[in-house]
Amino acid sequence: MKSKIYIIFSFIIAFAPIKGQVIKQNLLLANSALFHQSIYTYGFEQSKNNLLFKCYSYNYRLQIKDSVTFSLGKHTPSDFLEISIDTLHDVLNFYFQLANQKNLVTLLRLNDTLEKITSAENYDANHINSLTAFDDEKYAYKDDIYVIKTNSDSSGKQFYLVKYHIKTMDKPFEYDSKWQFAFERKHIHRASVVYADTGQVILYTHVSDGIKKGQWILRINANNGEIIKGTKLSAKGDTRHFLLSNLIIDKKNKSINVIGSIYNANEIDFKNNASNFTNQIKNHKLFLVTIDSLGDVINRTEKLLPLPIIVKSLNVPQSYHVKIREFKKLNDSNFDVWMDIYTQSKPLTFCYYSSWHLDISSDDIDFTVNPSKFYISSESITDFISYAKGDSYSKFILNDINEYDKFKYQQPLNQFIIATGLDDLSNSWYMLKKTDLNSLTKFYYYVFYGKKGLENKVVLKAEQNQKTHIYFYKKTSYLSFTTDAANTSFELKVNTL
Numbered sequence: 017m018k019s020k021i022y023i024i025f026s027f028i029i030a031f032a033p034i035k036g037q038v039i040k041q042n043l044l045l046a047n048s049a050l051f052h053q054s055i056y057t058y059g060f061e062q063s064k065n066n067l068l069f070k071c072y073s074y075n076y077r078l079q080i081k082d083s084v085t086f087s088l089g090k091h092t093p094s095d096f097l098e099i100s101i102d103t104l105h106d107v108l109n110f111y112f113q114l115a116n117q118k119n120l121v122t123l124l125r126l127n128d129t130l131e132k133i134t135s136a137e138n139y140d141a142n143h144i145n146s147l148t149a150f151d152d153e154k155y156a157y158k159d160d161i162y163v164i165k166t167n168s169d170s171s172g173k174q175f176y177l178v179k180y181h182i183k184t185m186d187k188p189f190e191y192d193s194k195w196q197f198a199f200e201r202k203h204i205h206r207a208s209v210v211y212a213d214t215g216q217v218i219l220y221t222h223v224s225d226g227i228k229k230g231q232w233i234l235r236i237n238a239n240n241g242e243i244i245k246g247t248k249l250s251a252k253g254d255t256r257h258f259l260l261s262n263l264i265i266d267k268k269n270k271s272i273n274v275i276g277s278i279y280n281a282n283e284i285d286f287k288n289n290a291s292n293f294t295n296q297i298k299n300h301k302l303f304l305v306t307i308d309s310l311g312d313v314i315n316r317t318e319k320l321l322p323l324p325i326i327v328k329s330l331n332v333p334q335s336y337h338v339k340i341r342e343f344k345k346l347n348d349s350n351f352d353v354w355m356d357i358y359t360q361s362k363p364l365t366f367c368y369y370s371s372w373h374l375d376i377s378s379d380d381i382d383f384t385v386n387p388s389k390f391y392i393s394s395e396s397i398t399d400f401i402s403y404a405k406g407d408s409y410s411k412f413i414l415n416d417i418n419e420y421d422k423f424k425y426q427q428p429l430n431q432f433i434i435a436t437g438l439d440d441l442s443n444s445w446y447m448l449k450k451t452d453l454n455s456l457t458k459f460y461y462y463v464f465y466g467k468k469g470l471e472n473k474v475v476l477k478a479e480q481n482q483k484t485h486i487y488f489y490k491k492t493s494y495l496s497f498t499t500d501a502a503n504t505s506f507e508l509k510v511n512t513l
Contacts (some may be wrong), residue, residue, distance in 0.1 A: 037510045038509045039508040043504075043505060044060040045099070046058065048506070049487075051508065052128040055076060067091040069094065071086075071302060073129075081129075082129050082381035084126060086135070095114055096115060097113045099229075100111060109124075110126070122136065122139065133186065136188050159182045171201070178197075180194065202225075203225040204224075208419055210263060211263075211265050217238050225287050230258065235258070236248075240507065249305050257279040258277050259279065270309035271308050275302065276302070276340070277337075277454065279301075280295075297323075298322060302319045303317065303318050303434070304383060325369075339425075351375075354372040354377075357369045357370050364415070365413050370391060371392055371446060373436070373444060374388070388438060396472045400448070402453065406453065409432060409453070432448055437491055456480040457478065460475050460486060464513075475513075481501065482498060486495060492512055494511050496509050
Protein backbone atom coordinates (compact mmCIF):
# COMPACT_ATOMS: atom_id res chain seq x y z
CA MET A 17 0.00 0.00 0.00
CA LYS A 18 2.78 2.35 -0.97
CA SER A 19 2.44 5.56 -2.86
CA LYS A 20 4.43 8.62 -3.65
CA ILE A 21 2.55 10.52 -1.03
CA TYR A 22 5.29 10.64 1.51
CA ILE A 23 4.82 11.86 5.12
CA ILE A 24 6.72 15.14 5.68
CA PHE A 25 8.44 15.37 9.07
CA SER A 26 7.87 19.05 9.86
CA PHE A 27 5.57 21.28 11.85
CA ILE A 28 4.49 24.92 11.88
CA ILE A 29 5.91 26.36 15.07
CA ALA A 30 3.65 28.63 17.07
CA PHE A 31 4.41 27.98 20.72
CA ALA A 32 7.24 25.98 22.23
CA PRO A 33 6.23 22.62 23.72
CA ILE A 34 7.49 21.68 27.18
CA LYS A 35 10.56 19.46 27.17
CA GLY A 36 9.80 16.12 28.82
CA GLN A 37 6.05 16.47 28.46
CA VAL A 38 4.54 12.99 28.06
CA ILE A 39 1.27 11.45 26.95
CA LYS A 40 0.75 7.88 28.20
CA GLN A 41 -2.25 5.83 27.15
CA ASN A 42 -3.42 2.23 27.20
CA LEU A 43 -3.95 1.01 23.65
CA LEU A 44 -3.31 -2.46 22.25
CA LEU A 45 -0.91 -2.90 19.32
CA ALA A 46 -0.59 0.87 19.02
CA ASN A 47 1.24 2.76 16.31
CA SER A 48 1.55 6.34 15.07
CA ALA A 49 1.80 8.46 11.93
CA LEU A 50 2.41 12.11 11.07
CA PHE A 51 -0.11 13.74 8.73
CA HIS A 52 -1.07 17.37 8.13
CA GLN A 53 1.07 18.64 11.04
CA SER A 54 -0.58 16.32 13.57
CA ILE A 55 0.52 13.12 15.25
CA TYR A 56 -2.03 10.33 14.91
CA THR A 57 -1.86 7.50 17.44
CA TYR A 58 -4.01 4.45 16.87
CA GLY A 59 -4.61 0.91 18.05
CA PHE A 60 -7.13 -1.49 19.57
CA GLU A 61 -9.21 -1.47 22.73
CA GLN A 62 -10.85 -4.71 23.81
CA SER A 63 -14.36 -4.34 25.17
CA LYS A 64 -16.47 -7.15 26.57
CA ASN A 65 -18.42 -7.82 23.40
CA ASN A 66 -16.29 -6.52 20.56
CA LEU A 67 -12.97 -5.06 19.43
CA LEU A 68 -12.71 -1.30 19.05
CA PHE A 69 -10.26 0.61 16.86
CA LYS A 70 -9.34 3.99 18.34
CA CYS A 71 -7.42 6.87 16.81
CA TYR A 72 -6.34 10.16 18.41
CA SER A 73 -4.70 13.24 16.93
CA TYR A 74 -2.32 15.53 18.83
CA ASN A 75 -0.58 18.75 17.95
CA TYR A 76 3.17 19.07 18.50
CA ARG A 77 2.49 20.44 22.02
CA LEU A 78 0.76 17.12 22.77
CA GLN A 79 -2.66 18.70 23.07
CA ILE A 80 -5.36 16.32 21.90
CA LYS A 81 -7.28 17.60 18.90
CA ASP A 82 -9.67 14.87 17.79
CA SER A 83 -10.50 11.20 18.33
CA VAL A 84 -12.59 8.46 16.74
CA THR A 85 -13.80 4.96 17.64
CA PHE A 86 -14.67 2.24 15.14
CA SER A 87 -16.13 -1.17 16.00
CA LEU A 88 -14.58 -4.25 14.37
CA GLY A 89 -17.06 -6.71 15.82
CA LYS A 90 -16.55 -9.78 17.97
CA HIS A 91 -12.80 -10.16 17.62
CA THR A 92 -9.58 -9.91 19.57
CA PRO A 93 -6.40 -8.11 18.41
CA SER A 94 -4.77 -11.48 17.63
CA ASP A 95 -7.41 -12.08 14.95
CA PHE A 96 -5.88 -9.33 12.82
CA LEU A 97 -2.60 -8.73 11.06
CA GLU A 98 -0.82 -5.47 11.82
CA ILE A 99 -2.94 -2.41 11.04
CA SER A 100 -1.92 -0.85 7.73
CA ILE A 101 -2.20 2.84 6.97
CA ASP A 102 -1.59 5.14 4.02
CA THR A 103 -2.44 8.73 3.18
CA LEU A 104 -3.22 8.22 -0.48
CA HIS A 105 -5.34 11.05 -1.91
CA ASP A 106 -4.77 13.18 1.18
CA VAL A 107 -6.91 11.14 3.59
CA LEU A 108 -6.20 8.58 6.29
CA ASN A 109 -6.86 5.05 5.06
CA PHE A 110 -6.75 2.30 7.71
CA TYR A 111 -6.83 -1.36 6.64
CA PHE A 112 -7.73 -4.27 8.94
CA GLN A 113 -6.95 -7.72 7.61
CA LEU A 114 -8.00 -10.95 9.35
CA ALA A 115 -5.09 -13.33 9.83
CA ASN A 116 -7.14 -16.39 8.85
CA GLN A 117 -8.81 -14.70 5.86
CA LYS A 118 -5.97 -12.96 4.10
CA ASN A 119 -8.08 -12.15 1.06
CA LEU A 120 -10.51 -9.99 3.08
CA VAL A 121 -9.95 -6.47 4.38
CA THR A 122 -11.98 -3.93 6.32
CA LEU A 123 -11.35 -0.30 5.36
CA LEU A 124 -11.84 2.83 7.45
CA ARG A 125 -11.25 6.16 5.71
CA LEU A 126 -11.01 9.39 7.74
CA ASN A 127 -10.18 13.02 7.05
CA ASP A 128 -7.55 14.90 9.07
CA THR A 129 -10.09 15.84 11.75
CA LEU A 130 -10.94 12.13 12.12
CA GLU A 131 -14.38 12.47 10.59
CA LYS A 132 -15.44 9.26 8.89
CA ILE A 133 -15.53 9.43 5.10
CA THR A 134 -16.40 5.81 4.48
CA SER A 135 -15.86 2.23 5.62
CA ALA A 136 -16.13 -1.13 3.91
CA GLU A 137 -16.15 -4.54 5.58
CA ASN A 138 -14.92 -7.86 4.21
CA TYR A 139 -13.67 -6.30 1.03
CA ASP A 140 -11.45 -8.13 -1.44
CA ALA A 141 -7.89 -7.40 -0.32
CA ASN A 142 -6.65 -7.53 -3.90
CA HIS A 143 -9.17 -4.88 -4.89
CA ILE A 144 -8.92 -2.55 -1.89
CA ASN A 145 -6.62 -0.36 -3.93
CA SER A 146 -6.03 -1.74 -7.39
CA LEU A 147 -3.07 0.58 -8.03
CA THR A 148 -0.93 -0.88 -5.23
CA ALA A 149 0.00 -3.68 -7.60
CA PHE A 150 2.30 -1.24 -9.39
CA ASP A 151 5.74 -0.31 -8.12
CA ASP A 152 6.63 3.09 -6.70
CA GLU A 153 6.62 4.87 -10.07
CA LYS A 154 3.32 6.54 -9.34
CA TYR A 155 2.29 9.91 -8.01
CA ALA A 156 -0.97 11.05 -6.46
CA TYR A 157 -2.34 14.58 -6.57
CA LYS A 158 -5.71 15.25 -4.96
CA ASP A 159 -8.22 12.89 -6.64
CA ASP A 160 -5.86 11.94 -9.48
CA ILE A 161 -3.07 9.42 -9.67
CA TYR A 162 -0.43 9.10 -12.37
CA VAL A 163 1.13 5.71 -13.06
CA ILE A 164 4.04 4.69 -15.27
CA LYS A 165 3.13 1.45 -17.04
CA THR A 166 5.13 -0.68 -19.44
CA ASN A 167 4.21 -3.23 -22.05
CA SER A 168 6.81 -5.55 -23.56
CA ASP A 169 6.64 -7.47 -26.80
CA SER A 170 9.03 -8.78 -29.44
CA SER A 171 9.87 -5.24 -30.59
CA GLY A 172 10.83 -4.02 -27.11
CA LYS A 173 9.33 -2.20 -24.13
CA GLN A 174 6.74 0.56 -24.48
CA PHE A 175 6.34 3.10 -21.65
CA TYR A 176 3.04 4.84 -20.91
CA LEU A 177 1.95 7.53 -18.48
CA VAL A 178 -1.66 6.88 -17.46
CA LYS A 179 -3.86 9.30 -15.54
CA TYR A 180 -6.55 7.83 -13.29
CA HIS A 181 -9.29 9.66 -11.42
CA ILE A 182 -11.11 8.39 -8.33
CA LYS A 183 -14.72 7.41 -9.02
CA THR A 184 -15.81 8.29 -5.49
CA MET A 185 -14.23 8.86 -2.06
CA ASP A 186 -17.19 7.07 -0.44
CA LYS A 187 -16.01 3.60 -1.47
CA PRO A 188 -12.72 1.71 -1.64
CA PHE A 189 -10.63 3.40 -4.29
CA GLU A 190 -11.70 2.58 -7.83
CA TYR A 191 -10.55 4.64 -10.77
CA ASP A 192 -11.54 5.77 -14.22
CA SER A 193 -8.76 6.03 -16.76
CA LYS A 194 -8.74 9.60 -18.11
CA TRP A 195 -5.95 9.58 -20.69
CA GLN A 196 -2.75 7.85 -21.71
CA PHE A 197 0.51 9.36 -22.92
CA ALA A 198 2.71 7.01 -24.94
CA PHE A 199 6.44 7.65 -24.84
CA GLU A 200 8.49 7.20 -27.98
CA ARG A 201 8.86 3.54 -28.74
CA LYS A 202 12.63 3.18 -28.65
CA HIS A 203 15.33 3.63 -26.04
CA ILE A 204 13.29 4.72 -22.99
CA HIS A 205 15.22 3.44 -20.00
CA ARG A 206 13.36 5.05 -17.11
CA ALA A 207 10.40 7.34 -16.52
CA SER A 208 9.22 8.71 -13.21
CA VAL A 209 6.52 11.20 -12.23
CA VAL A 210 8.12 13.81 -9.98
CA TYR A 211 5.34 16.41 -9.68
CA ALA A 212 1.73 17.11 -10.61
CA ASP A 213 -0.84 19.86 -10.11
CA THR A 214 -4.08 20.94 -11.78
CA GLY A 215 -2.29 22.11 -14.92
CA GLN A 216 0.71 19.88 -15.53
CA VAL A 217 2.50 16.63 -14.81
CA ILE A 218 6.30 16.71 -14.67
CA LEU A 219 8.30 13.63 -15.60
CA TYR A 220 11.96 12.72 -15.28
CA THR A 221 12.79 10.58 -18.29
CA HIS A 222 16.00 8.76 -19.16
CA VAL A 223 16.66 7.91 -22.83
CA SER A 224 19.50 5.39 -23.12
CA ASP A 225 20.30 5.64 -26.84
CA GLY A 226 19.43 7.31 -30.13
CA ILE A 227 19.42 10.96 -31.13
CA LYS A 228 17.59 11.96 -27.93
CA LYS A 229 19.95 10.08 -25.62
CA GLY A 230 20.17 11.73 -22.23
CA GLN A 231 18.03 12.77 -19.28
CA TRP A 232 14.96 14.94 -19.78
CA ILE A 233 12.32 16.87 -17.85
CA LEU A 234 8.98 16.47 -19.62
CA ARG A 235 5.96 18.65 -18.92
CA ILE A 236 2.60 17.03 -19.79
CA ASN A 237 -0.79 18.78 -19.86
CA ALA A 238 -2.68 17.35 -16.86
CA ASN A 239 -6.05 17.75 -18.56
CA ASN A 240 -5.50 16.08 -21.93
CA GLY A 241 -2.17 14.23 -21.71
CA GLU A 242 -0.49 16.20 -24.48
CA ILE A 243 3.17 17.10 -24.17
CA ILE A 244 3.87 20.76 -23.38
CA LYS A 245 7.65 20.79 -23.53
CA GLY A 246 10.63 18.49 -23.17
CA THR A 247 13.85 19.91 -21.73
CA LYS A 248 17.15 18.06 -21.86
CA LEU A 249 19.26 18.46 -18.74
CA SER A 250 22.56 18.31 -20.63
CA ALA A 251 23.61 20.74 -23.38
CA LYS A 252 23.30 19.82 -27.05
CA GLY A 253 26.07 17.44 -28.05
CA ASP A 254 26.98 16.57 -24.45
CA THR A 255 27.11 12.76 -24.15
CA ARG A 256 27.47 12.66 -20.36
CA HIS A 257 24.72 11.47 -18.02
CA PHE A 258 22.95 14.12 -15.92
CA LEU A 259 21.30 11.88 -13.31
CA LEU A 260 18.63 13.66 -11.27
CA SER A 261 18.78 13.35 -7.51
CA ASN A 262 16.25 15.95 -6.38
CA LEU A 263 14.30 18.95 -7.66
CA ILE A 264 12.33 22.00 -6.57
CA ILE A 265 9.16 23.26 -8.23
CA ASP A 266 9.01 27.02 -7.67
CA LYS A 267 5.29 27.79 -7.83
CA LYS A 268 5.88 31.54 -7.63
CA ASN A 269 7.80 31.92 -10.89
CA LYS A 270 6.89 28.47 -12.29
CA SER A 271 10.51 27.44 -12.63
CA ILE A 272 12.12 24.06 -11.97
CA ASN A 273 15.46 23.62 -10.21
CA VAL A 274 17.08 20.23 -10.75
CA ILE A 275 20.15 18.98 -8.88
CA GLY A 276 22.07 15.79 -9.49
CA SER A 277 25.30 14.13 -10.58
CA ILE A 278 27.23 14.03 -13.85
CA TYR A 279 28.82 10.82 -15.12
CA ASN A 280 30.92 10.17 -18.19
CA ALA A 281 29.84 7.50 -20.64
CA ASN A 282 32.73 5.26 -19.58
CA GLU A 283 31.67 5.43 -15.92
CA ILE A 284 28.24 3.96 -16.50
CA ASP A 285 26.83 2.52 -19.71
CA PHE A 286 23.09 1.91 -19.37
CA LYS A 287 22.80 0.49 -22.88
CA ASN A 288 25.38 -2.24 -22.27
CA ASN A 289 24.73 -2.68 -18.55
CA ALA A 290 28.28 -1.81 -17.50
CA SER A 291 29.96 0.51 -15.00
CA ASN A 292 33.40 1.63 -13.86
CA PHE A 293 33.28 3.99 -10.88
CA THR A 294 37.03 4.17 -10.31
CA ASN A 295 36.98 7.97 -10.61
CA GLN A 296 34.26 8.25 -7.93
CA ILE A 297 36.77 7.96 -5.07
CA LYS A 298 37.96 11.51 -4.58
CA ASN A 299 35.72 13.81 -6.62
CA HIS A 300 32.09 14.16 -7.50
CA LYS A 301 30.63 16.37 -10.21
CA LEU A 302 27.34 18.06 -9.29
CA PHE A 303 25.01 19.90 -11.62
CA LEU A 304 22.31 22.48 -10.98
CA VAL A 305 19.92 23.21 -13.84
CA THR A 306 17.24 25.91 -13.73
CA ILE A 307 14.34 25.64 -16.20
CA ASP A 308 11.97 28.57 -16.70
CA SER A 309 8.18 28.49 -17.15
CA LEU A 310 8.55 28.05 -20.93
CA GLY A 311 10.77 24.99 -20.50
CA ASP A 312 14.01 26.73 -21.49
CA VAL A 313 17.24 26.22 -19.54
CA ILE A 314 18.26 29.57 -18.06
CA ASN A 315 21.14 28.21 -15.98
CA ARG A 316 23.27 25.08 -16.18
CA THR A 317 26.02 24.95 -13.56
CA GLU A 318 28.62 22.23 -12.97
CA LYS A 319 30.73 21.98 -9.85
CA LEU A 320 33.54 19.51 -9.17
CA LEU A 321 33.17 18.69 -5.49
CA PRO A 322 36.27 17.16 -3.84
CA LEU A 323 35.14 14.48 -1.40
CA PRO A 324 37.17 14.75 1.84
CA ILE A 325 37.54 10.99 2.12
CA ILE A 326 40.64 9.10 3.19
CA VAL A 327 40.85 5.78 1.33
CA LYS A 328 42.10 3.24 3.85
CA SER A 329 43.19 0.54 1.45
CA LEU A 330 43.98 0.78 -2.23
CA ASN A 331 43.73 -3.02 -2.43
CA VAL A 332 39.97 -2.94 -1.82
CA PRO A 333 38.00 -1.64 -4.83
CA GLN A 334 35.82 1.16 -3.50
CA SER A 335 33.89 4.12 -4.82
CA TYR A 336 31.72 6.84 -3.29
CA HIS A 337 28.32 7.99 -4.52
CA VAL A 338 26.17 11.03 -3.78
CA LYS A 339 22.40 11.31 -3.29
CA ILE A 340 20.75 14.68 -2.61
CA ARG A 341 18.27 13.97 0.21
CA GLU A 342 17.21 17.55 0.99
CA PHE A 343 17.10 20.36 -1.56
CA LYS A 344 15.50 23.60 -0.38
CA LYS A 345 15.30 27.01 -1.97
CA LEU A 346 15.85 29.69 0.67
CA ASN A 347 15.37 32.65 -1.71
CA ASP A 348 15.97 33.55 -5.34
CA SER A 349 19.71 33.01 -5.03
CA ASN A 350 20.34 30.53 -2.19
CA PHE A 351 19.79 26.79 -1.80
CA ASP A 352 20.16 24.59 1.26
CA VAL A 353 21.37 21.06 0.47
CA TRP A 354 21.91 17.90 2.47
CA MET A 355 23.59 15.15 0.50
CA ASP A 356 24.17 11.58 1.61
CA ILE A 357 27.35 9.77 0.61
CA TYR A 358 27.33 6.02 0.00
CA THR A 359 30.26 3.69 -0.47
CA GLN A 360 30.30 0.77 -2.87
CA SER A 361 32.73 -1.99 -1.94
CA LYS A 362 30.58 -4.85 -3.20
CA PRO A 363 28.85 -5.11 -6.59
CA LEU A 364 25.35 -3.57 -6.60
CA THR A 365 25.52 -2.75 -2.86
CA PHE A 366 25.68 0.90 -1.76
CA CYS A 367 26.16 1.46 1.97
CA TYR A 368 25.58 4.69 3.86
CA TYR A 369 28.82 6.50 4.71
CA SER A 370 27.86 9.94 5.95
CA SER A 371 25.83 13.09 5.26
CA TRP A 372 27.23 16.47 4.25
CA HIS A 373 25.69 19.93 4.16
CA LEU A 374 26.13 22.33 1.25
CA ASP A 375 25.17 25.98 1.04
CA ILE A 376 24.75 26.99 -2.60
CA SER A 377 24.56 30.70 -3.41
CA SER A 378 24.60 32.64 -6.65
CA ASP A 379 27.55 34.80 -7.62
CA ASP A 380 28.40 36.99 -10.61
CA ILE A 381 29.07 33.94 -12.80
CA ASP A 382 26.84 31.09 -11.64
CA PHE A 383 26.78 29.51 -8.16
CA THR A 384 29.22 29.08 -5.30
CA VAL A 385 29.16 25.84 -3.29
CA ASN A 386 30.13 26.17 0.36
CA PRO A 387 30.38 22.78 2.11
CA SER A 388 30.26 22.32 5.87
CA LYS A 389 32.88 20.46 7.88
CA PHE A 390 32.86 16.78 7.02
CA TYR A 391 32.51 13.96 9.54
CA ILE A 392 32.03 10.24 8.95
CA SER A 393 28.84 9.68 10.90
CA SER A 394 28.61 5.92 10.23
CA GLU A 395 32.04 5.25 11.75
CA SER A 396 31.02 6.71 15.10
CA ILE A 397 28.61 3.79 15.64
CA THR A 398 30.10 0.32 16.09
CA ASP A 399 29.09 -1.99 13.24
CA PHE A 400 26.56 0.50 11.89
CA ILE A 401 27.00 -1.13 8.49
CA SER A 402 26.54 -4.88 8.57
CA TYR A 403 27.34 -7.16 5.65
CA ALA A 404 25.44 -10.09 7.11
CA LYS A 405 23.40 -12.01 4.60
CA GLY A 406 19.93 -10.54 4.21
CA ASP A 407 20.76 -7.34 6.10
CA SER A 408 19.50 -4.47 3.93
CA TYR A 409 19.44 -1.78 6.63
CA SER A 410 21.36 1.41 5.75
CA LYS A 411 21.89 0.13 2.21
CA PHE A 412 20.61 0.31 -1.32
CA ILE A 413 20.94 -3.10 -2.95
CA LEU A 414 20.31 -2.99 -6.69
CA ASN A 415 19.11 -5.91 -8.78
CA ASP A 416 21.10 -4.61 -11.71
CA ILE A 417 23.48 -1.72 -12.37
CA ASN A 418 20.84 -0.34 -14.76
CA GLU A 419 18.93 0.67 -11.62
CA TYR A 420 21.68 3.12 -10.72
CA ASP A 421 19.74 6.10 -12.06
CA LYS A 422 16.81 5.12 -9.84
CA PHE A 423 19.11 4.76 -6.83
CA LYS A 424 20.01 8.42 -7.23
CA TYR A 425 16.48 9.66 -6.47
CA GLN A 426 14.53 6.86 -4.78
CA GLN A 427 13.73 6.71 -1.07
CA PRO A 428 15.18 3.86 1.05
CA LEU A 429 12.83 1.02 1.93
CA ASN A 430 13.95 1.19 5.56
CA GLN A 431 14.42 4.72 6.86
CA PHE A 432 17.70 5.02 8.74
CA ILE A 433 18.54 8.74 8.40
CA ILE A 434 15.96 10.29 10.70
CA ALA A 435 17.31 13.84 10.60
CA THR A 436 20.46 15.90 10.07
CA GLY A 437 21.35 19.44 11.03
CA LEU A 438 24.02 21.95 11.98
CA ASP A 439 24.77 23.10 15.53
CA ASP A 440 25.60 26.67 16.56
CA LEU A 441 29.23 26.16 15.52
CA SER A 442 28.22 24.81 12.09
CA ASN A 443 29.19 21.25 13.01
CA SER A 444 26.96 18.55 11.59
CA TRP A 445 24.78 16.38 13.78
CA TYR A 446 22.90 13.24 12.75
CA MET A 447 20.00 11.16 14.03
CA LEU A 448 20.51 7.63 12.71
CA LYS A 449 18.54 4.43 13.25
CA LYS A 450 20.27 1.06 13.45
CA THR A 451 18.35 -2.22 13.42
CA ASP A 452 20.00 -5.42 14.62
CA LEU A 453 18.91 -8.13 12.21
CA ASN A 454 19.21 -10.97 14.72
CA SER A 455 17.27 -9.41 17.61
CA LEU A 456 15.34 -6.84 15.54
CA THR A 457 16.24 -4.32 18.24
CA LYS A 458 16.14 -0.72 17.01
CA PHE A 459 18.59 1.90 18.26
CA TYR A 460 18.23 5.63 17.59
CA TYR A 461 21.61 7.34 17.80
CA TYR A 462 22.30 11.04 18.16
CA VAL A 463 25.71 11.60 16.56
CA PHE A 464 27.34 14.95 17.27
CA TYR A 465 30.69 16.73 17.50
CA GLY A 466 31.64 17.01 21.19
CA LYS A 467 34.69 17.40 23.39
CA LYS A 468 36.03 14.02 22.30
CA GLY A 469 35.43 14.61 18.62
CA LEU A 470 32.55 12.80 16.98
CA GLU A 471 30.44 11.20 19.71
CA ASN A 472 27.14 9.36 19.87
CA LYS A 473 24.49 8.49 22.38
CA VAL A 474 21.43 6.26 22.21
CA VAL A 475 18.32 8.43 22.61
CA LEU A 476 15.79 5.65 22.05
CA LYS A 477 15.86 1.85 22.03
CA ALA A 478 13.09 -0.54 21.07
CA GLU A 479 12.93 -4.31 21.29
CA GLN A 480 11.58 -6.55 18.53
CA ASN A 481 7.86 -6.10 19.18
CA GLN A 482 7.91 -2.44 20.17
CA LYS A 483 6.81 0.30 17.79
CA THR A 484 8.92 3.45 17.74
CA HIS A 485 8.92 6.66 15.70
CA ILE A 486 10.72 9.97 15.93
CA TYR A 487 9.22 13.15 14.47
CA PHE A 488 11.35 16.28 14.30
CA TYR A 489 9.40 19.55 14.35
CA LYS A 490 12.25 22.07 14.59
CA LYS A 491 16.04 22.16 14.57
CA THR A 492 16.79 20.22 17.77
CA SER A 493 13.38 19.20 19.08
CA TYR A 494 11.36 16.09 18.32
CA LEU A 495 8.51 13.90 19.47
CA SER A 496 9.14 10.23 20.23
CA PHE A 497 6.48 7.53 20.06
CA THR A 498 7.13 4.24 21.87
CA THR A 499 4.98 1.28 22.84
CA ASP A 500 5.71 -0.88 25.85
CA ALA A 501 7.20 -4.38 25.44
CA ALA A 502 3.81 -6.04 25.74
CA ASN A 503 2.20 -3.65 23.23
CA THR A 504 -0.54 -2.69 25.65
CA SER A 505 0.24 1.03 25.91
CA PHE A 506 2.20 3.83 24.29
CA GLU A 507 4.15 6.93 25.27
CA LEU A 508 4.33 10.13 23.24
CA LYS A 509 7.03 12.46 24.51
CA VAL A 510 8.62 15.86 23.78
CA ASN A 511 12.43 15.67 23.52
CA THR A 512 15.34 18.03 22.83
CA LEU A 513 18.78 17.05 21.59
